[in-house]
Amino acid sequence: MRRLIPRLILTVVGVVLVLTPFFVRPEAGGRGPLPVFFAYADENFSVWFNVLAVFAFILGGANLLRTHALRVRERGRDWPYSLLTLVAFTAVLVLGLFKVGGPPGLQGSVSHGDSALTWIFDWIYMPLKSTLFALLAFFVASAAYRAFRLRSWEASLLLAAAFVVLIGRTPFGVTLTAWLPNVLRFLRLDELSIWIMKVPNTAGWRSILIGISLGVVAMSLRLILGIEHAVLGGRR
Amino acid sequence: MRRRGADWGARLAGLDRRWIYLILAAGLILTLLTGLRLPERPSILVEPLYERVENLPPGSPILLSLDYTPSTAPELEPMAFAVVRHALLKGHRLCFVSLYPEGDNQIARVTEGVIAREFPAVRAGRDFAVLGYKAGNEMVINALAQRLDSMYAGDLEGRPLAELPALAGVHRLADFALVVAFSAGTPGLKEWILFAGDPLGLPLGGGCNGAGAPQFLPYFPHQLLGLMGGIKGAAEYEAALRLGHPEFHQRTMRATEGMGPQAVAHCIIIAFVLLGNLGLLLSRRRREDAT
Numbered sequence: 001m002r003r004l005i006p007r008l009i010l011t012v013v014g015v016v017l018v019l020t021p022f023f024v025r026p027e028a029g030g031r032g033p034l035p036v037f038f039a040y041a042d043e044n045f046s047v048w049f050n051v052l053a054v055f056a057f058i059l060g061g062a063n064l065l066r067t068h069a070l071r072v073r074e075r076g077r078d079w080p081y082s083l084l085t086l087v088a089f090t091a092v093l094v095l096g097l098f099k100v101g102g103p104p105g106l107q108g109s110v111s112h113g114d115s116a117l118t119w120i121f122d123w124i125y126m127p128l129k130s131t132l133f134a135l136l137a138f139f140v141a142s143a144a145y146r147a148f149r150l151r152s153w154e155a156s157l158l159l160a161a162a163f164v165v166l167i168g169r170t171p172f173g174v175t176l177t178a179w180l181p182n183v184l185r186f187l188r189l190d191e192l193s194i195w196i197m198k199v200p201n202t203a204g205w206r207s208i209l210i211g212i213s214l215g216v217v218a219m220s221l222r223l224i225l226g227i228e229h230a231v232l233g234g235r236r
Numbered sequence: 237m238r239r240r241g242a243d244w245g246a247r248l249a250g251l252d253r254r255w256i257y258l259i260l261a262a263g264l265i266l267t268l269l270t271g272l273r274l275p276e277r278p279s280i281l282v283e284p285l286y287e288r289v290e291n292l293p294p295g296s297p298i299l300l301s302l303d304y305t306p307s308t309a310p311e312l313e314p315m316a317f318a319v320v321r322h323a324l325l326k327g328h329r330l331c332f333v334s335l336y337p338e339g340d341n342q343i344a345r346v347t348e349g350v351i352a353r354e355f356p357a358v359r360a361g362r363d364f365a366v367l368g369y370k371a372g373n374e375m376v377i378n379a380l381a382q383r384l385d386s387m388y389a390g391d392l393e394g395r396p397l398a399e400l401p402a403l404a405g406v407h408r409l410a411d412f413a414l415v416v417a418f419s420a421g422t423p424g425l426k427e428w429i430l431f432a433g434d435p436l437g438l439p440l441g442g443g444c445n446g447a448g449a450p451q452f453l454p455y456f457p458h459q460l461l462g463l464m465g466g467i468k469g470a471a472e473y474e475a476a477l478r479l480g481h482p483e484f485h486q487r488t489m490r491a492t493e494g495m496g497p498q499a500v501a502h503c504i505i506i507a508f509v510l511l512g513n514l515g516l517l518l519s520r521r522r523r524e525d526a527t
Contacts, residue, residue, distance in 0.1 A: 021435075046379035047386050050372030057371060107394025111340035111368070113348065121341040126306040133307035137501060141260050142253040145508040149249075149516050159509070166506055169446075169468050170499035171274035194279060202454045209454060 007226050014224035016041045064089065092120060161196055168193025245518025248511050256508055263500045272496035278476040282469055285441040285462025286476040288414055289319065294327035296413035297406045301428060302342045303335045304420035308445045309342065312418045313349075314470040314491035315443035316342075319416055320350050321484070322477055329402045330364035331412070333388075335376060335423040339369035340392065361395055365402040368392045373423040377431040381409045410436050418443040425452060425460075434459050443469060471495045 016038070023038040024030030030039070068082035076082070094100075095116040099108050102115030110117050148159045167173040173189035180188050186195065222228035278286060289298070300319065304312045323330055332343045343366055351358050360366065367388045370376045379387045384407060390396045397403055405411060409432050417440070419425035425442040429452075433440030439461055444452055446466025456463050464470055470491030478484045 043379070043382040043386065046372070046375040046382070049375040050370060050379060050387065053371040053373070053375070105394070107390070109340070109366075109368075109392040111344040111392065113344065118341060118344065121306075121338070125338075126309070129306040130310060134310075137264075138257045138260055141501070141505045141508065142256050144505050145251070145253075145256055145512050148509045148512070150513050151516075159513070163506060163509070166502045169466075170502045171276055171495060172499055172503060174275075174277070190279070194281070197450055198453055198456075201450045205451055206454045209451075 003229075003232055006232050010232075011224055011226060013045060014220065017045060018224070061089070061093070092117070095120065161200075164189060165193045165196055168196075245515045245520075245522060248515025249519055250515070251508075251511070259508075260501060260504050263504045264497050267497045267500045271493070272500070273492060274495055274499055276471045276475040276492060276495060278472045278479070279469075281456060281463045281465065282472040282476060283462070284457060285319075285416070285464070286322070286473060286480070288439060288441065288461055289322050289326065289328070290480060292326065292328060292413050295329060297329045297331060297403070297411065298323050299331045299333065299409070299412045299415045301333050301335065301415070301417040301419075302339055302346065303424040304342060304418055304445075305336055305338045306342075308420035309345075310494065311445045311467045311470070312420060312443055313342070313345065314467065314489070314494065315464045315473060316346050316418050317350050317490065318470055318473040318477060319443075320346055321354065322473075322481075324351065324355050324358055324363070325481060328413075331403060331406070332364065332366045332368070333376075333380075334369040335373060335427070336420075337369055337371075343368060360393070361391065361399075362401045365397075365400045366392045367397075374427040374431050377409075377423075377427055381432055381436055383408055409438060412438065414439045414441065416441045416443070419448070420445050421448070429455050429459050467491050467494045467498055 020038045020042045023035045025039045025042075026035050027039075030036075065086065068085050070076075071082040072079050072086065096110055099105075099110055099112075100116040101119070102108055102110060102112035102117070109115075111121075112118065144162070148155075148162055150156050150159060167176070168189040168191075173193065177188040177190075185191060219228065223231060292298075300316065302312075302316055320330065332346070334340065334343060336342070347360070347364070347366065351364065358364065367384075368391075370387050372379070372387075376387055384403070385397050388397060391400060409415065415428060415432060415438055417425045417428040419428070419442060425444055425448075428440060428442070432438050440459070441462040441464075442452060442460055443464035444466075446468065449463065449465030449469070452460060452463055452465075464473055471489075471494070474484075474489040474492050477489075
């Protein structure tokens with residue numbers, strides 16, 4: 001029963017949502033009970049999903065608290081970091097829930113300029129995340145230096161494409177080949193870099209996207225038909 | 237003599253990464269200090285989006301979805317700034333939403349950084365509406381496609397949607413003249429294409445971080461009318477804005493400022509790639525001579 005009911009819900013919701021686009025909506029002239037039902041389902045299933053998504057936050061928060069509290073209690077590996085996580089989590093949660101510093105009331109905005117949460121966002125969260133992400137530039141430089149080598153024909157092709165895109169995406173690239181006449185415009189580095197991204201790159205991406213989409217369709221069918229059990233905690 | 241050259245080859249091919257970090261940091265700091273500004277012009281990816289905003293009748297409602305976090309804000313925020321500037325200059329009405337939990341604060345940075353400073357006559361609720369973040373990823377888009385008030389009872393200040401002049405006549409996504417999603421990942425621009433742009437035939441433009449741009453090009457120009465890729469895309473939009481509106485000519489704009497350091501970083505990376513390959517060739521030559 002514990003598995004059957006969720007599986008039934010999954011199948012019914014899946015089938016209804018798949019069929020929804022095939023029925024004309026009542027406001028567009030669809031008549032009869034089926035268009036009304038499918039329009040209702042289309043409108044409300046999304047809202048129900050979004051309500052569930054909010055509860056997922058509560059579950060996620062509770063799980064985070066439990067995991068780190070256990071680690072602190074047992075003095076597990078790197079437990080001071082867990083303690084820091086707990087303190088930060090609790091502080092931000094309390095400041096946000098009670099809208100400290102901001103306009104009072106349930107309808108007050110947590111992102112109000114005077115709120116404590118905005119202060120944390122602007123002066124702690126933003127600099128920390130920006131700094132971490134900015135470090136990527138250094139790793140990318142080092143990785144490019146090591147990876148782009150003329151080791152084979154394919155690697156040389158990759159190097160040439162990377163070279164054109166890297167330089168073509170800067171104003172230097174534009175200036176460097178701006179003298180080329182209009183007949184040879186396609187050889188200008190900026191145009192060439194867009195061509196590489198639009199033509200060979202698009203061809204590659206399209207095939208990847210179509211492959212992924214077919215995989216998603218197959219997986220969704222397995223879920224809807226009840227063949228795939230792993231999602232409900234069972235065996236495949 | 238040849239032996240010495242081959243040593244150089246090995247050195248160049250196996251350079252300590254700390255040298256790369258040091259030279260890159262020095263290059264970036266110097267460029268930031270000197271304030272290097274390079275000329276920019278709009279590309280074929282950015283121009284259609286600019287033209288769309290430019291040619292909409294004044295008062296058209298535009299939905300802006302700020303789906304990014306502070307980590308990618310240096311690339312995406314200048315795009316949002318540029319589009320907001322342009323839209324308000326043309327007298328359009330704006331509506332801000334977000335699919336990211338950090339969205340409310342990101343929206344506040346745009347409203348305070350651009351609207352409050354540069355457009356003091358523009359009023360929240362009358363000229364723009366801030367609806368903010370909602371949990372649910374692509375299902376939020378799906379719900380907005382049916383009815384805005386199914387997801388948002390009011391704006392962030394608690395005013396009911398029906399009382400907001402900025403949203404007069406706007407009940408669902410299809411009522412917007414344009415949707416622009418600034419996206420750093422999932423959920424983001426791809427979800428806006430799949431759940432709004434394509435099924436509703438909605439004019440959709442987008443901005444994404446530089447690394448994410450290649451995955452959106454298959455959607456251009458049919459499902460995506462314009463794309464700003466990374467800070468380069470933002471700088472191109474700013475360039476279009478300067479070309480079309482002389483009042484922006486002297487104004488400092490963040491993406492154009494950011495392009496100097498980025499261009500220098502690209503050149504340093506290219507120089508290191510060339511050095512690495514030169515070292516590899518020299519080493520290979522030495523091995524061939526030895527055999």
